[in-house]
Amino acid sequence: MAITALTGTRLRERRLALGLRQADLAGQAGISPSYLNLIEHGRRKVTPEVLARLAAALGLEAKVLAEGAGQALAEDLRTAAAGWPAAAVELDRLEEFVGRFPGWARVTAGLQARSGLLERAVEALNDRMTHDPHLSAALHELLSALTSVRATAEILAETGDLEAGLQARFHRNLHLDSERLAGGAEALVAYLDGTGGAAREQGLATPQEEVEDWLSGQGWHLAALEGGEAAALEEGIAALASSAARDLARAHVARAAEDARRLPLAAFAAALARTGPDPARLAAEFGCDVIAAMRRIALMPGAGTGFVSCDASGTLVFRKPVAGFALPRFGAACPLWPLYAALGRPMQPVRAQVQVPGPMGARFDVLAFCQPRLADGFAGPELREAAMLILPDPAPAAVGVLGIGSTCRICPRPDCAARREPTILREGM
Numbered sequence: 001m002a003i004t005a006l007t008g009t010r011l012r013e014r015r016l017a018l019g020l021r022q023a024d025l026a027g028q029a030g031i032s033p034s035y036l037n038l039i040e041h042g043r044r045k046v047t048p049e050v051l052a053r054l055a056a057a058l059g060l061e062a063k064v065l066a067e068g069a070g071q072a073l074a075e076d077l078r079t080a081a082a083g084w085p086a087a088a089v090e091l092d093r094l095e096e097f098v099g100r101f102p103g104w105a106r107v108t109a110g111l112q113a114r115s116g117l118l119e120r121a122v123e124a125l126n127d128r129m130t131h132d133p134h135l136s137a138a139l140h141e142l143l144s145a146l147t148s149v150r151a152t153a154e155i156l157a158e159t160g161d162l163e164a165g166l167q168a169r170f171h172r173n174l175h176l177d178s179e180r181l182a183g184g185a186e187a188l189v190a191y192l193d194g195t196g197g198a199a200r201e202q203g204l205a206t207p208q209e210e211v212e213d214w215l216s217g218q219g220w221h222l223a224a225l226e227g228g229e230a231a232a233l234e235e236g237i238a239a240l241a242s243s244a245a246r247d248l249a250r251a252h253v254a255r256a257a258e259d260a261r262r263l264p265l266a267a268f269a270a271a272l273a274r275t276g277p278d279p280a281r282l283a284a285e286f287g288c289d290v291i292a293a294m295r296r297i298a299l300m301p302g303a304g305t306g307f308v309s310c311d312a313s314g315t316l317v318f319r320k321p322v323a324g325f326a327l328p329r330f331g332a333a334c335p336l337w338p339l340y341a342a343l344g345r346p347m348q349p350v351r352a353q354v355q356v357p358g359p360m361g362a363r364f365d366v367l368a369f370c371q372p373r374l375a376d377g378f379a380g381p382e383l384r385e386a387a388m389l390i391l392p393d394p395a396p397a398a399v400g401v402l403g404i405g406s407t408c409r410i411c412p413r414p415d416c417a418a419r420r421e422p423t424i425l426r427e428g429m
Contacts, residue, residue: 012040028057076109145181210245306390324362326406334404342368343386365394
């Protein structure tokens with residue numbers, strides 16, 4: 001237990017918070033008030049025995065006084081300070097701030113966390129509004145219904161001598177179009193609110209998203225497959241909203257079952273611990289293809305690893321996200337550069353270290369690989385599958401780090417040579 005100069009400060013703040021005089025606390029701890037005064041002001045060292053008695057009198061553990069209760073809080077504040085370098089924050093007094101004003105420290109850290117959540121929400125909404133074909137279809141449906149209602153209403157309002165049968169027909173059309181407009185609006189609001197289930201019931205989520213939601217609920221690892229019990233998953237698959245999603249889920253289960261058979265969990269986990277997350281070495285050891293090894297690494301129990309794969313067109317066909325790394329739902333973005341680089345260089349590994357923008361500035365190792373298939377022989381087309389493994393918390397890069405964002409509109413990097421449109425953010429947000 002390391003006793004620092006801030007131990008006395010923490011002790012004093014706790015004593016004052018409890019309304020105790022120095023004499024009262026000193027008496028309970030069996031020391032003189034003058035000795036306690038010197039300890040509180042950092043002019044005398046305190047022995048572990050005396051600290052234990054003082055902590056007991058204050059209703060604390062000695063470790064809290066010696067090391068502070070806010071180490072995680074201090075790290076959160078350091079992260080907040082990193083986002084505002086121009087503020088010249090007094091980092092050398094950070095522990096004093098946490099010790100003396102823990103409430104304000106929690107407020108500051110909470111605001112930093114909330115800012116991060118809002119940034120991620122903006123990223124998701126921007127991606128959805130810009131690229132989502134289902135949102136576009138929903139908006140088109142609303143505009144179509146609205147136009148029909150307006151046209152029918154104009155006819156009824158401007159034509160005064162309509163015969164009764166024709167007028168009834170227009171009223172019926174107006175009623176049907178109004179119901180169509182209301183239903184489309186409800187579905188759109190549910191989708192934008194991110195209610196998940198409601199959006200899927202309205203058919204606004206893609207089958208791929210349905211399957212990914214289901215896998216996320218399973219923790220991305222289908223434990224039943226390790227024992228060859230794929231049938232146990234059928235009930236969950238049958239509950240998916242669309243038949244296309246059920247077909248995709250069954251295809252994923254079949255592939256994951258084959259991975260489990262060829263790469264047994266215990267043996268693969270032991271090899272992974274021995275070699276590290278190197279899919280090429282693991283593929284050579286187990287006699288499988290590289291993408292199967294990448295997929296197995298990402299879908300291990302509790303794996304904090306991201307994974308994304310695409311077909312030859314660059315369309316994403318599977319996504320397992322990882323915290324801090326924004327994967328686009330539709331379209332292309334610079335987080336996928338290594339994946340697309342691999343797609344253009346079949347059977348050649350691509351490795352890069354990337355850094356996301358913003359105060360956190362998290363770094364990731366990304367490993368990408370592309371495998372061609374000749375399903376119909378030499379006479380058929382070459383089918384390519386590319387995959388990318390996303391590994392958080394990498395070692396310091398030996399070469400340059402690639403700066404990435406989510407999309408240009410919400411990326412604050414001012415000097416990106418690949419920028420396609422101005423950002424709505426500013427550097428440091």
